[in-house]
Amino acid sequence: MSKKSDRQSAIIVRLSSNPTLRVGELAEEFGVTGETIRRDLDDLSERGSISRTYGGAVLRPASEPSLSQRHKDLVQERTAIAYRAANYVKDASVLMIGSGATTTHVARRLATVMKNATVVTHSFSVATVLSINPTIRVLIVPGLYHAGEGAMHGGQALRFLEGLNADWAILGASGVSPEGPSDALIEAAEVYTAMIARSTRRMLVCDATKFDRVATARFARWSQIDLVISDIRPTGPLLASLEREQVGLDLVNSQK
Missing domain, CATH: 3.40.50.1360 (Rossmann fold)
Structure with a gap:
């Protein structure tokens, strides 16, 4: 999977079922470099979809219910x-x-x-x-x-x-x-x-x-x-x- 938008959408899906993921795991799964994954995670973090952690990412939850x-x-x-x-x-x-x-x-x-x-x-x-x-x-x-x-x-x-x-x-x-x-x-x-x-x-x-x-x-x-x-x-x-x-x-x- 090389298209950036498809790859980032897939990262969100993966985080939904496996809330904590590491850069190395994602790079191996999508067949790209770790640097490419880091840029994807930075993009998703800037949009508020995820939160970056040391060496990976976690899914950012929706607003908490009352x-x-x-x-x-x-x-x-x-x-x-x-x-x-x-x-x-x-x-x-x-x-x-x-x-x-x-x-x-x-x-x-x-x-x-x-x-x-x-x-x-x-x-x-x-x-x-x-x-x-x-x-x-x-x-x-x-x-x-x-x-x-x-x-x-x-x-x-x-x-x-x-x-x-x-x-x-x-x-x-x-x-x-x-x-x-x-x-x-x-x-x-x-x-x-x-x-x-x-x-x-x-x-x-x-x-x-x-x-x-x-x-x-x-x-x-x-x-x-x-x-x-x-x-x-x-x-x-x-x-x-x-x-x-x-x-x-x-x-x-x-x-x-």
């Missing part, structure tokens, strides 16, 4: 992740929890197993599910309200977090790539970065559909994450990055 829609998806997987996550933090004194469907599941579980704790969150859905437990004190982060995410963002939120400390930060992600976790909302990523900076330990909770995806704003390097809880074991460069940075990986199914 939080209300995400709450309806992958309920079984997220519930299992939430139960596992709660085991790690149920005895903590102070938690910071980011917005998202999976983190809301975690908060719902924490409401049944935690006592006499403080939770700092910018998410109204997280605060709402925690409210059933009167022993949990909830601090809502102030800021500019984002209706689609049901959360507070912006400079005021960041300044508020600067004065706090937590035992754990519990965060979700729109994308999880070899470079680190990322979010579709730049404003949310800023809040997550602040929570990571103010927490002793940091946990990422995400299902495997987020693997090998890159969203708009990366909010951490893997060296800043202590634990990933998911449903399926990652593979390839993503797994290599987690192992290199000694990130703990806990899976909620039998795929160890």
